[in-house]
Amino acid sequence: MKKRQFFLMVTVVIIAITITASCGRQEKTDVGYLAAEPYRGDFMAIGQDRIDIISESGVTELLHEQSISLNDVAVDGDTAVAVGEDGKIAVVKDSEVTVFNESKAMYSVCRFGGEWLIGSKRGTLLRTEDFNNFTEEHLPSKGKIISIASNNELCMAATDKGEIITSDGGEWTALDYKEVYEKGIDLRGIEAFDSTFWAYGAYDDGSAAIIMSQEGEVWSNRELTVGDTFGVVTASDMCISGICSDGEQKIALLSDGRLLILPDCVACNKLEQIADFEVSAIACDGKKVLAAGEEFKYAEESVSAIRQDGIKSEAAYRMQQNGAFIIDVRTAEEYDEKHIKGSVRMDEDKIAEQLTDLCTDKTRDIIFYCATGVRSEKALNIAKNMGYINVYNLGGIDNWQYSFEP
Numbered sequence: 001m002k003k004r005q006f007f008l009m010v011t012v013v014i015i016a017i018t019i020t021a022s023c024g025r026q027e028k029t030d031v032g033y034l035a036a037e038p039y040r041g042d043f044m045a046i047g048q049d050r051i052d053i054i055s056e057s058g059v060t061e062l063l064h065e066q067s068i069s070l071n072d073v074a075v076d077g078d079t080a081v082a083v084g085e086d087g088k089i090a091v092v093k094d095s096e097v098t099v100f101n102e103s104k105a106m107y108s109v110c111r112f113g114g115e116w117l118i119g120s121k122r123g124t125l126l127r128t129e130d131f132n133n134f135t136e137e138h139l140p141s142k143g144k145i146i147s148i149a150s151n152n153e154l155c156m157a158a159t160d161k162g163e164i165i166t167s168d169g170g171e172w173t174a175l176d177y178k179e180v181y182e183k184g185i186d187l188r189g190i191e192a193f194d195s196t197f198w199a200y201g202a203y204d205d206g207s208a209a210i211i212m213s214q215e216g217e218v219w220s221n222r223e224l225t226v227g228d229t230f231g232v233v234t235a236s237d238m239c240i241s242g243i244c245s246d247g248e249q250k251i252a253l254l255s256d257g258r259l260l261i262l263p264d265c266v267a268c269n270k271l272e273q274i275a276d277f278e279v280s281a282i283a284c285d286g287k288k289v290l291a292a293g294e295e296f297k298y299a300e301e302s303v304s305a306i307r308q309d310g311i312k313s314e315a316a317y318r319m320q321q322n323g324a325f326i327i328d329v330r331t332a333e334e335y336d337e338k339h340i341k342g343s344v345r346m347d348e349d350k351i352a353e354q355l356t357d358l359c360t361d362k363t364r365d366i367i368f369y370c371a372t373g374v375r376s377e378k379a380l381n382i383a384k385n386m387g388y389i390n391v392y393n394l395g396g397i398d399n400w401q402y403s404f405e406p
Contacts, residue, residue, distance in 0.1 A: 032278075033292035035082075037075045038285035044092070045281060045292045046070045046082045051090060051097065054290060054298055063090055063097045072147075076111040081131075083109045083118055089131055100131040108157070112150035113169050119145025119157055123165075139165050140174040147189040149197060156197050156216055158187040164199060166216030175216060178204075185209055193245045198222075200240045200252065208238035210252065210262075223266045224252075233271060242282040246289065246303040253282035253291055259301075263308045272306045275299040304373035304395025309380055311392035313401040316367050319392075324365035325358065326394070329379045334371065341403040348375055351382045362388045369394040 033047040042055040044062075048070060051063040070084040080092040083106035091098045104126065108119035118126040123141035125148075128134045139145070143159030150156070157165045157172075162185050165174045178184040184204040191198050199219075200210045210222040224235040238260065242253040252260040257275035259282075279293035289306065292298040305312045311319075320326055326343040328335050335345045346354045359366065366388060368376035373395035383391045394400065 032294040032296050033281050033298065034071055035073045036281040036283040036290055036292050037073050037080065038283055039075050039080055039092075040078060041285075043283050043285070043288075043290045044073060044075065044080055045283075045290070045296075045298065046073045046090075047281075047292075047296060050296075051080075051082060051092060052296070053095075054292075054300075062092060062095060063099075065099075068099065071106070072108045074109045074111055074116075081109050081111075081116055083107070089118075091131060098131075102126065102134060107144060107146050108148040110148045110150050110155065112155040117148055117150075117155065119148045121145075123159070125157070139172045141165055146187065147199075149190045149192040151192040151195065151197075153195075154192075154197075154216065156190055156192070156199075158190040158199055160187070162187060164190070164213075164216060164219075173216070175219075177211075177219070181219070185211070188240065189242060191243055191245075193250065198243055198250065200243050202239070205236070207235040208240045208254075209235070210240065210243070222262065224260065224262075224269065226260070226269045226271050241280050241293075244282050244284040244289070246284045246307070247286050249307065251282065251284060251289055251306070253279055255279060257291065257293075257299075259289065259291070259306055261306055261308060268308050270306075270308055272301070272312075274301050274306075302373070302395050302399055304377070304393055305399055307393065309377075309384075309391065309393050311367060311394055313394070313399055316392065316394050316400075317402050319365045319367065322365075324367055326367045326369065327355075327358075327379070328397075329368055329370050329375045330397075336406075338397070338404050338406075340369065340397065340400050341405045343369075346379070348379070351379045352386060355383060355386065355388070359388075362386075363390060364388075365390045365392070367392045367394050369397055369400070372396045 033045040036045040042053050045052050049066050053060040068088045069086040070082045073082040082090040085105045087102045089100040104120045106118050115127045121144050123139040125137045126134045141159050141163050143161030145157045146160050148157040155167050162177050163174050165172050187201040198212050203209045211219040213219045226233040239255040240252050241255045250262040259272045259274050261270040274291045277294050277297050279291045281292045283290045289301050304310050328339050328343045328345045329348050368379045370376040376393045380391050380393045
């Protein structure tokens, strides 16, 4: 009996370890979108055999060819470049697609120093300007270059060996994360946001990881814990599929369809559900966030709704039913034409005065909105500076899904 108990206990431990540590090694969905980028006012999403444009009017297919297998996409102006394991390169310009053939498997792509840089196996990097002529460069790594990103000064590549390799246009310098920080990391991607690079994946214990660096030599860990009235969610409960920026904060995509909002305040992390399916790709154009994944499904959400002080229509409606004030900070003309039922209007330049007259209880729920979310964000900040603690930004009036007046 004791032997059987011991066997069961070991089995459970092994299973638990396998489940916990599986996040970083997860492969992206076999059938569905794998990567996405903002493109000419819309979004471009790629997956295996297709390139689609996702806009307000729906999905427009640019390429659907079974003989092609795409992994990653990068955009520079009106040009988008998608690369695949089968050695195919699809170049999109002005909605026209041209497919080039290269013998090597390709996993990642970015634009740097006037060239397109494409990551391949065994530390091999391909450089090209026209996709007809390639220069092959060998980085100080034996790993697969699974992701590559750049800003105006640097380019960084992440490998499946836990290495981050950096160049300013000259030689490449490799950093083995485990060797330096005594903690292994299974990297899944790297992105550049202004002067800072953000890499993501999973640590050896299976917990989600985001690390940051400006020059590639020193990396710091980003706190991912989310705590609210419903409990605490830690990195061990997360699996990151991608990360983007809305211009003010970073947004990590979790594989289960949640967004992890990462503002400058590390204690202010926030979780939002954007999709009810497995997701692999995220993109943000400053106004909307796109999450895409299995079976070529996608979901979108306005940036204002998911910011730290943002609120979605459903939650705002419930709060209104429980006594929250909804305040319109547009002009009188805009308000008279159409406004949220039950809302009150305030002048943009008289928020402090009129808010004091309306509500002296600084714990009362207050929700601001305008046409696009800009004026309501300003009003929210004024209210917060006055000491109101439960204030939210619905964003633009079009985010509201319920009744309007008149």
